[in-house]
Amino acid sequence: MPVEPALVLYYFPRACSLAAHIALEESGLDYQRRMVHLPSQQNRTPAYLTTNPNGAVPTLTIGEQTLTETQAILTYVGDQVAADKLLPPAGDLRRYRAHEWMNFLSSSIHTYVRSIFRSAVYAGDDEEVSIAVNTQGVNNLAKATEIVEKRLEGQTWALGDAFSVADTYLFVMYLWTTDERIASVPERPNWEALAKRVWLRPAVQRIVAIERQDRNYAIPWE
Ligand SMILES: N[C@@H](CCC(=O)N[C@@H](CS)C(=O)NCC(=O)O)C(=O)O
Known part of the structure; x- marks a missing residue:
């Protein structure tokens, strides 16, 4: 059986990376998460800039490959699961x-x-x-x-x-x-x-709870 590439999401709580974080959780794919602390500029460290030269989150590493840009990552995640679970198929x-x-x-x-x-x-x-x-x-x-x-x-x-x-x-x-x-x-x-x-x-509430452990942001109607 082919070995699936390891997925690692680099994110910061309530940054635009939250969309990718939720999508990964919704997908049911196996993934890991690494918090990049933007206020202390962890995104500007040489190690992070090697992963993402833009110094931004989200970044998704897929085995040895790196994918940046929310739209690209959401599309990738959508295409790893059954058509229509998170994204309609090509041609639709x-x-x-x-x-x-x-x-x-x-x-x-x-x-x-x-x-x-x-x-x-x-x-x-x-x-x-x-x-x-x-x-x-x-x-x-x-x-x-x-x-x-x-x-x-x-x-x-x-x-x-x-x-x-x-x-x-x-x-x-x-x-x-x-x-x-x-x-x-x-x-x-x-x-x-x-x-x-x-x-x-439920996947959204799980991810927001995880992210809030590092930054306690508000959900307005809660
Ligand atoms: N076009 C990129 C924008 C990424 C972006 O601006 N990320 C912000 C957080 S929402 C960031 O990492 N900012 C840190 C910085 O620019 O120093 C995308 O859609 O993923």
Whole structure:
């Protein structure tokens, strides 16, 4: 029998890596986890930079191989289990819908929230530019939230009737939108309802409990 490659997820609690962490737990695959402490810059150590030169989480090592980027890792995990358990198969339009979601979350929502939480990434050390970046981040996030709301109208999950890796990503980004560092976010009942459905899944509660041992983040409706 072929030996499956060992999977190791590098993550930080409530970072975007939470989506991959949940997806791995949902998959039932055998994996290990290693916490990378971002506040003390463990992601900038030579050892970690060898694994992921971007110095970011998530990173998934697959035997000798390394995979970075949330979308790629979610797709990989989805493809390791039966089609439709976490991701529809190639050729099914819903698979491309999943990519539409994941890319939107990565390239729009994540970057808008980053411009609020860490405006210096875009503004450097210019205080005035930093304030402008933060303000524009709030505006961008408001527009993107309206798009999420429209797309989720009448949907149980991101792809319709079936849970997928896109929902794990929507869950994490929803948690971020509830952070008190964001000056304002429009009402988002559809997104909130989806996040609450994700939260009801046992795998999600297991992972949040594990992550909270290192960083006790809030689940807003708890
Ligand atoms: N495009 C990457 C972004 C990864 C990313 O920005 N990760 C953050 C945590 S949410 C991180 O590790 N930041 C540490 C740093 O940049 O110093 C993805 O989607 O995985």
